[in-house]
Amino acid sequence: MTDLTSLTLADAREGLAQKSFTALELTDAHLAAMEKARVLNAYVLETPEQARTQARAADATIAKGGAGPLAGIPLGVKDLFATTDVRATACSKILGNFIPPYESTVTSQLWRDGAVMLGKLNCDEFAMGSSNETSAFGPVVNPWRREGSDTNLVPGGSSGGSASAVAANLCLGATGTDTGGSIRQPAAFTGIVGIKPTYGRCSRWGIVAFASSLDQAGPFARTVRDTAILMRSMAGHDPKDTTSVDRPVPDYEAAIGKSVKGMKIGIPKEYRLDGMSGEIDKLWAQGADWLKAAGAELVEVSLPYTKYALPAYYVVAPAEASSNLARYDGVRYGARVNGKNIAEMYENTRAAGFGPEVRRRIMIGTYVLSAGYYDAYYLRAQKVRTLIKKDFEDVFAKGIHAILTPATPSAAFGIGEKGKADPIEMYLNDIFTVTVNMAGLPGIAVPAGKDGQGLPLGLQLIGRPFDEETLFSLSEVIEQSAGHFTARKWWA
């Protein structure tokens, strides 16, 4: 029998339906792979008992008939999602051993549809980072290595555990969240597919909040089809999240293989950065050629406010974070460090509980919101955000169906290589992804090629609001042309 962990989600679904193997066998194969891959540090908590219980239940429903669309499919969950009776930490010390008594809406929909939870996945602390190096559980290792090198590389962030686990066959798919690029950038760094849906498509209820007006959950998987399958279960209206949108969830999988003939693809000239590596430029041109060969029309477009997106994001996101993270006070959740009085207890708890990057964001956020600076920073950033959104609206009003850009300005880098002296070096990773969050649009990253050192590179497609289907159709064309990318197995 082929290794069950290397199946696509769609093939595993087929194998389960045909009774070629059981959900328990599929789950056990993944649990065994996870055990052998602990050097990757992708999981911060393995939940084998729960997984086997869910797998047995899935086998029973498959035998009876009427199983859900994800029956018996083993998944990993980013540790930002609340999971009933299973520790959720946002990979921060401040949550300590927090065991939520409730389940996030997105994960509850996955279990409703029969999926199996293998465990909780590592991420940057409170999802703040681009390399998964800010996690209280230590960095995640990318399964990919440069040719001829044994240097450990980052998987990207903040959903680095999710990306690494999917790329190393430690689950068939995983949940992630994306506030400024945290699904798309790690997907690109690990040679897999990740989609950030339109803001409001998935409920944020039960997901640890970072920047509420930007946060959105989405899936990772090894193929475009597999992400489409997962999206259908994750999406949907939820009265518990007032920003979630009440519109029907389409059958995203039906978009796979649909013709893209006649579609207009925008190529934004502002995404051609000074000093960008020639490899990224070549990949971008190659992606455009593949879409053209499939019948799409390429149109140069302009998104003039792009250059302000990153600075505006690093005002808006910390501002919201400083407010969201005020709740971690040593009283309600997790860790507490006592002091002489309550104010000192707050200070001690927060100083001990938050890592340096989170502290930096809270300080920036508090500063830009404070009296006297609010207008100059926060209000101004919000105005820029409106202009960024308008840039996209103008492009889509010209009949453009989707926009093609690189996903990241480089391939994965070494652990400890970036952002030490200057955090901005790390922030620059999100240069192609943050605009999409600022505008609330859907964006997908799909592997498209490799760099000169053999590392995967991704392209991004940005869509109209709630038109994820077009992104699935177009990215599948790129996937068909580029093929699949599998890391050489060195970790087990």
Ligand code: GLN
């Ligand atoms: N890297 C970006 C940040 O650090 C985005 C993170 C995210 O999308 N969660 O804010």
